[in-house]
Amino acid sequence: MSSRVRIAIVGGGISGLTAAYRLRHALGPDAHIDLVEASGRVGGVLHTTTVGERAVDVGAEAFIVRRPEALELVTELGLADRIVSPTPRRPAVWSGERLHPLPTPALMGIPAGPAVVDGLVDPDDLDRMTGEPERPLRWEAGGDIAVGQLVAERFGPSVVARSLDPMLGGVYSSLAGDIGVREALPALAARLDAGAPSLTAAVGDLITAGAGVSGPVFGALVGGYAVLLDALRTAAGVEPEILTPVTELAPSTEGWSLGFGAGRDPRSYDGVVLAVPAWRAGDLLHQCAPELSAPLRAVRxxxxxxxxxxxxxxxxxxxxxxxxxxxxxxxxxxxxxxxxxxxxxxxxxxxxxxxxxxxxxxxxxxxxxxxxxxxxxxxxxxxxxxxxxxxxxxxxxxxxxxxxxxxxxxxxxxxxxxxxxVYAPGHLAAMSQVLAARPSRLALAGSSYAGVGVPACIGRAGRAAAELLDDLA
CATH class of the missing domain: 3.90.660.20 (Protoporphyrinogen oxidase, mitochondrial; domain 2)
Known part of the structure; x- marks a missing residue:
């Protein structure tokens, strides 16, 4: 591919840096890659700072190691020796002015049965869980409802408040009533689509299927996420332009043009990756792709x-x-x-x-x-x-x-x-439609499209880079 290719990455979080790295690896050292970031630093919601004279992460602190994307990237960058696993200590749940053991076995806070939450949830809801396998399950295959609604209907509201909300709230900064089943637990939705007779049966099947998987679930990096961000920036061969907000995006004869506000000349690029939140991408696409802008700006x-x-x-x-x-x-x-x-x-x-x-x-x-x-x-x-x-x-x-x-x-x-x-019911379906209709030479990355976790963001950034390379080819 021509060494004169010019690429812009808008957004300097883990998604933007990963996309820059993947594009540099594919296009070689002579490609011109600009990475522009509106804030005063790179990293997005990953931020390592010093508290008490030690480096700590004050955004995300860990990643799922059972998903391959983050683990593979960290290893590829030569940082595998910095991965550490949690200690055997377990979290607890605060309810009724005391601590309770975290329900286990459970599926992201959905307990496998009433014995798991005995002493934590209301007695009426224990009875409701006990009889749940015998009650008819109303589930529309391919549909989506809030996971909190499903669990409240089948297991009772105290199960949602004291087991499901605490678990999902840390991942999504939302209550279970605001998060879709298909968004938070796609494997559960698939079991229900396939005709699971009850929520108890679906959850039990998934827990059993995962019982043979050994090893830690989460990992972290010694030195914090700053270590990964620095390695990505170096390997991508980019010098991020911080405090550089993009104010305009428009098609051009070469591909796309970015505007940076009064007093700054626009720049033309062969391809652009928008590695910014959905609503920000929607703002930039408002004039040139209003049909994509509307669903992006609607993301809460x-x-x-x-x-x-x-x-x-x-x-x-x-x-x-x-x-x-x-x-x-x-x-x-x-x-x-x-x-x-x-x-x-x-x-x-x-x-x-x-x-x-x-x-x-x-x-x-x-x-x-x-x-x-x-x-x-x-x-x-x-x-x-x-x-x-x-x-x-x-x-x-x-x-x-x-x-x-x-x-x-x-x-x-x-x-x-x-x-x-917010991964509300229907969110993934809406984002899938947006990604399928993206304009040529414009790719989308970030936590809005395929999951909020670091592995999901790394995976989506890699796919965005591949899509852009296909367009350029």
Whole structure:
């Protein structure tokens, strides 16, 4: 292919960097690849910063290793020796002012049977679960409803609030009632499509099918996601242009033209990858492809906040990897991760032999309940710090552990305004139609199209690069 090919990547998150890397590998060192990012840094919702004199991730902290995309990319970049697995500690669920074991076996919070959630959910719902296999199941093959609606109808609302919501809320920043079955659990939808006689049977079949899979589910990187982002940038041979928002996208004789606002000349490219949220892509396509713009702009968005806390070395926490909070259970935080207990590399002494601070992260906000910003509520960051520590103290007291708020050495608050798309019922079908109708030499990547997790974003970015290469060929 001609060495004069010019490509633009709009968006410097994991999707944009992966697309740039794949395109560089295919097109060679002479191809001209621009990567432009509207914010002041690359990484998108992946962000590694220093809290308590240690590098911690204040966005996503882990990836699923049973999906191949992230694991293969990390290995390809020579970073396999940095992958670590969680410790054996398990998370707990906060309900009724105390901690309960995380229901297991379960499918993303949908319990395999009533015994799994005995003591956690209401007695009426235990009875409802017991009789569920005998009740007729109404499911339209190929259709989609909210996973919360399905589980509430079959197992009862307390199962949703105390098992399903806590699990899905951490992944999607949304409650189960806002997330589609087909979006969150495509394998479950497929079982129901195939005629599973009950939800109990479908969930049991899937749990049994996965029982033979060994090894950890999640992995993280020593040094945080910054290690992966830096390696991608180097391997892609790009120097990201930060603080460079794209204001206009239009077809040109060569392919596409990007505008950058008053005082800056437009640039023409042979191909463009829009690695930005769906609604931002919709804004850019509003004039040139209104039929694609409308469904992209209609995607709703969820916001959240992470409060990263460093506690004095030796601080004792409840003996779990974290706490998932049931819906309506009184705490302001929706979850805690006891990072130093979840990841062994964050515990113990540093290279000099000095004891490390104990790392905890608290999460706030979700779709429909965003955290106000400073313009709406001055001092909101201080309030979140206080509430995170008050809630953490309450969890500690409930488990017989001394309160920890007096042992804080550092706190960092990270906002993720409009950080994730909402995977509502029908979302994947709508995005599939958009991808099928994309204009030539314009590809779409990001968390809006095929899943919000890091492996899904890496996979979609690779497919976007391949689609663009096919168009150019």
């Amino acid at each position: 968005r969820a916001s959240s906040v992470v409060v990263s806390i460093a506690l004095a070395p030796g601080t004792v926490l409840p003996e779990h990897s974290g706490v998932l909070v049931g819906t309506g259970e009184g705490l302001r935080a929706k979850a805690f991760t006891f990072s130093s207990q979840k990841w062994a590399h964050l515990a113990g002494p540093d290279l000099s032999g000095a004891d490390r601070p104990v790392s905890v992260r608290a999460s706030f906000g979700r779709f429909g309940a965003p955290v106000p910003d400073e313009s709406t509520e001055p001092g909101v960051a201080d309030r979140l710090r206080r509430e995170a520590l008050e809630d953490l103290d309450e969890v500690c007291r409930a488990t017989g552990v001394a309160p920890v708020s007096s042992r804080v050495v550092d706190v960092y608050v990270q906002r993720w305004d409009d950080g994730l798309p």
